[in-house]
Amino acid sequence: MIRDITIGQYYPAQSRIHRLDPRVKIVCTLLFLVSLFIQNSLLGYVVATVFLGCVIRLSKVPLKFIVKGLKPVVILLLFTVVMNLFLTRGGNTLVHFWIFTITESGLRTSVLMAVRLIYLVMGSSIMTFTTSPNGLTDGMESLLHPLNRLNVPVHEVAMMMSIALRFIPILLEETDKIMKAQMARGADFESGNIIQRAKAMIPILVPLFVSAFRRANDLAMAMESRCYHGGEGRTKMKPLKYKAGDIRAYIFTVLYVVMMFAVGRFVPFRLWIF
Amino acid sequence: MSIALEHVNYVYSPGTAYEKQALKDVSFEIEQGQFVGIIGHTGSGKSTLIQHLNGLVKATSGRILYEGQNIYDEGYDMRKLRSQVGLVFQYPEYQLFEADVLSDVCFGPKNQGLSPEECEARAKEALEMVGFPEKYYRQSPFELSGGQKRRAAIAGILAMRPKVLVLDEPTAGLDPKGRDEILDQVEYLHKETGMTVILVSHSMEDIARYVERIIVMNHGEKMLDGSPREVFSHYKELEKVGLAAPQVTYVMHDLKRRGFDVLPDATTIEEAADEIMKSFEKTRSSK
Amino acid sequence: MIHAKELVYEYDKRDEEGNVIGTNRAIDGVDIDVPQGSFVAVLGHNGSGKSTLAKHMNAILVPTGGTMWVDGRDTRDPDELWNVRQTAGMVFQNPDNQIIGTVVEEDVGFGPENLGVPTDEIWKRVEDSLRAVGMIEYRKSSPNKLSGGQKQRVAIAGVIAMEPKCIVLDEPTAMLDPNGRKEVIRAVEKLRKEKNVTVILITHYMEEVIDADQVFVMDDGHIVMHGTPREIFSRVDELKTYRMDVPQVTMLAEELRKRGLDLPKGILRREELVEALCRLR
Numbered sequence: 001m002i003r004d005i006t007i008g009q010y011y012p013a014q015s016r017i018h019r020l021d022p023r024v025k026i027v028c029t030l031l032f033l034v035s036l037f038i039q040n041s042l043l044g045y046v047v048a049t050v051f052l053g054c055v056i057r058l059s060k061v062p063l064k065f066i067v068k069g070l071k072p073v074v075i076l077l078l079f080t081v082v083m084n085l086f087l088t089r090g091g092n093t094l095v096h097f098w099i100f101t102i103t104e105s106g107l108r109t110s111v112l113m114a115v116r117l118i119y120l121v122m123g124s125s126i127m128t129f130t131t132s133p134n135g136l137t138d139g140m141e142s143l144l145h146p147l148n149r150l151n152v153p154v155h156e157v158a159m160m161m162s163i164a165l166r167f168i169p170i171l172l173e174e175t176d177k178i179m180k181a182q183m184a185r186g187a188d189f190e191s192g193n194i195i196q197r198a199k200a201m202i203p204i205l206v207p208l209f210v211s212a213f214r215r216a217n218d219l220a221m222a223m224e225s226r227c228y229h230g231g232e233g234r235t236k237m238k239p240l241k242y243k244a245g246d247i248r249a250y251i252f253t254v255l256y257v258v259m260m261f262a263v264g265r266f267v268p269f270r271l272w273i274f
Numbered sequence: 275m276s277i278a279l280e281h282v283n284y285v286y287s288p289g290t291a292y293e294k295q296a297l298k299d300v301s302f303e304i305e306q307g308q309f310v311g312i313i314g315h316t317g318s319g320k321s322t323l324i325q326h327l328n329g330l331v332k333a334t335s336g337r338i339l340y341e342g343q344n345i346y347d348e349g350y351d352m353r354k355l356r357s358q359v360g361l362v363f364q365y366p367e368y369q370l371f372e373a374d375v376l377s378d379v380c381f382g383p384k385n386q387g388l389s390p391e392e393c394e395a396r397a398k399e400a401l402e403m404v405g406f407p408e409k410y411y412r413q414s415p416f417e418l419s420g421g422q423k424r425r426a427a428i429a430g431i432l433a434m435r436p437k438v439l440v441l442d443e444p445t446a447g448l449d450p451k452g453r454d455e456i457l458d459q460v461e462y463l464h465k466e467t468g469m470t471v472i473l474v475s476h477s478m479e480d481i482a483r484y485v486e487r488i489i490v491m492n493h494g495e496k497m498l499d500g501s502p503r504e505v506f507s508h509y510k511e512l513e514k515v516g517l518a519a520p521q522v523t524y525v526m527h528d529l530k531r532r533g534f535d536v537l538p539d540a541t542t543i544e545e546a547a548d549e550i551m552k553s554f555e556k557t558r559s560s561k
Numbered sequence: 562m563i564h565a566k567e568l569v570y571e572y573d574k575r576d577e578e579g580n581v582i583g584t585n586r587a588i589d590g591v592d593i594d595v596p597q598g599s600f601v602a603v604l605g606h607n608g609s610g611k612s613t614l615a616k617h618m619n620a621i622l623v624p625t626g627g628t629m630w631v632d633g634r635d636t637r638d639p640d641e642l643w644n645v646r647q648t649a650g651m652v653f654q655n656p657d658n659q660i661i662g663t664v665v666e667e668d669v670g671f672g673p674e675n676l677g678v679p680t681d682e683i684w685k686r687v688e689d690s691l692r693a694v695g696m697i698e699y700r701k702s703s704p705n706k707l708s709g710g711q712k713q714r715v716a717i718a719g720v721i722a723m724e725p726k727c728i729v730l731d732e733p734t735a736m737l738d739p740n741g742r743k744e745v746i747r748a749v750e751k752l753r754k755e756k757n758v759t760v761i762l763i764t765h766y767m768e769e770v771i772d773a774d775q776v777f778v779m780d781d782g783h784i785v786m787h788g789t790p791r792e793i794f795s796r797v798d799e800l801k802t803y804r805m806d807v808p809q810v811t812m813l814a815e816e817l818r819k820r821g822l823d824l825p826k827g828i829l830r831r832e833e834l835v836e837a838l839c840r841l842r
Contacts, residue, residue, distance in 0.1 A: 166704075185369075185385060316738050451805070
């Protein structure tokens with residue numbers, strides 16, 4: 001059900017990863033994502049797996065939780081795998097029936113692509129699981145601070161993101177409730193053609209919008225009454241300061257990226273087609 | 275003509291970190307025409323329980339019989355069940371969506387496949403039943419006062435002509451007069467139409483005043499089941515699970531302790547006043 | 562502390578196209594005076610204007626007629642806006658819609674951050690406030706995992722952390738169950754005793770105002786009753802005309818009086834009624 005979506009959620013725990021500066025986590029996550037794309041060898045994926053494994057271990061977030069975060073991208077994943085599997089040509093043909101052909105390089109690409117995508121999602125969800133949304137937005141704000149000079153409202157954007165993250169679970173729960181309430185009035189969301197189904201969404205969407213407006217109104221009032229007036233003159237409860245652990249994390253990640261690069265380029269290790 | 279639960283269990287998100295048994299072996303039967311109250315603190319499973327009654331939530335194990343038929347049987351008409359067991363959620367006004375009140379109340383009957391004329395007739399009948407003023411029929415539901423919104427939303431369920439009406443905290447957020455008006459209207463409906471009413475409420479005073487039978491839920495289990503007098507005589511157990519008896523019940527117990535010759539199980543103001551007056555008359559005549 | 566004189570608040574009534582077709586008076590000539598350190602309750606049915614009045618105390622709304630002073634500051638003075646809001650903190654009805662932070666302690670720190678309080682001081686205040694409302698063990702929790710009563714206590718802590726002289730609670734218990742209601746009222750009670758803050762409680766639950774120093778009853782934008790809880794609760798029939806009721810104990814005493822028992826008026830608590838009945842015997 002709706003409440004199973006874990007992506008973008010914070011998982012409170014006391015771990016080394018949780019304690020890292022959010023800026024470190026954002027930058028390192030980006031580096032990790034880049035590292036997945038700069039090479040394409042089996043050994044490289046082994047290195048990436050070890051790195052990811054270590055980070056997950058250190059983060060104390062249960063693996064089950066992270067795997068659940070993959071649910072929303074399963075369709076995309078399957079789509080990519082199938083497309084790559086059947087459409088990539090090259091190397092020996094492994095299977096051939098009717099119009100479908102699976103080649104060695106098709107299999108290779110689709111498997112590696114799947115792993116790459118999975119790691120991509122896992123890597124970024126580790127970041128959101130271990131960083132409170134406020135920390136995350138603080139980190140973004142700080143990293144994007146130079147853009148302020150170009151008149152980009154960095155603080156406001158960061159605040160908006162943080163509010164969005166806070167209200168995701170609330171609105172999901174609300175959607176669930178409204179759906180049930182309309183079902184209790186005999187609404188049917190499952191049968192009919194596309195147009196009928198789209199129409200059946202109106203009784204959900206209208207109340208949802210009304211409620212979102214009401215909440216927005218309330219929240220704005222609550223923020224104002226607590227003297228919120230934009231980023232100017234604001235102090236921080238948790239100002240970002242690099243500590244020794246943060247520097248270590250940077251170094252560790254950079255070393256990892258270099259390793260990935262080196263392994264992908266210079267170590268000719270192959271196993272069957274991979 | 276009844277709803278019966280037989281050994282109903284319900285487990286939330288089984289197999290995950292959030293696994294939680296929300297209902298544990300719950301069994302009871304509610305006869306057609308009863309006025310039943312369900313009480314329990316937040317998280318006691320009462321909301322989950324009532325969502326079983328119209329099939330919105332499916333039990334992990336156990337059976338639910340509506341008019342003798344198991345609602346989990348293959349091919350059972352769930353939508354018909356939902357029109358017969360009308361469930362009014364907490365803050366039901368948040369489900370209003372149409373441009374005007376009348377069309378919104380028509381939503382239920384329309385889903386039952388009735389003709390537009392019939393829908394409108396039923397909607398008007400339902401709005402009348404809840405005492406909704408006719409002059410607002412064509413107004414947007416979003417412009418009404420809180421109490422009127424609530425009525426319109428309850429009418430949205432009544433328009434399906436349910437035989438059982440389940441209300442989850444129908445008075446939450448209303449002021450005292452609004453609360454009394456809604457509950458009086460429900461009681462009137464119950465008397466006029468013989469409809470079964472199941473009322474979930476946090477207010478022991480309200481429950482004691484209106485219902486003939488109380489089911490107490492605690493940690494997903496049925497803890498007590500009986501008349502208000504019986505149930506509230508267990509006030510000490512109720513307190514242990516975060517509930518209480520109506521204030522007057524406590525007054526009566528205090529009086530009894532101080533040597534008054536009263537039966538301490540009164541649950542409403544009238545019962546308590548009768549009992550106290552009786553005891554005063556007794557002492558007077560014995561003097 | 563809070564002082565209103567001939568306060569009027571009008572807003573435009575509009576038709577469907579948005580044209581002004583008249584004005585509504587949500588508040589109509591209200592005079593109110595709340596001394597520093599006192600506990601004042603404002604009662605009234607939904608739509609009586611009590612919430613509109615509350616919003617004036619925090620300068621979310623400014624009067625269209627008359628004046629509202631908060632700690633001697635005119636709320637219409639734009640230069641005093643932030644001072645007014647810091648002096649009179651506000652807690653709202655819906656617990657979900659007033660928590661900004663995604664972690665309890667960060668939410669409590671939100672107000673002080675806006676005030677530009679230095680970091681070390683923010684931490685101190687956050688800890689103090691969470692302790693004051695008994696939520697310190699939840700400091701690292703997500704607000705979404707808390708009960709309604711706990712969320713409201715976090716909201717109160719968020720206000721306390723701004724060190725206001727006065728807290729305005731606008732129906733803080735309306736969406737809570739009885740246990741949550743008790744939690745919140747107890748937390749407010751404790752604050753009043755320990756921090757000597759002025760408390761203004763807007764509500765329609767009579768049980769919550771028994772300990773108030775003064776009670777105001779509003780109807781249709783006016784103050785229609787004013788007095789101590791005992792004075793107010795001895796006028797049961799009048800309260801009913803304003804869509805209010807009284808605690809069940811008061812009701813029972815009233816019923817017994819009607820049936821001829823010589824009980825004093827305005828009984829508020831169970832013990833009082835029992836004592837009074839014992840004396841009659």
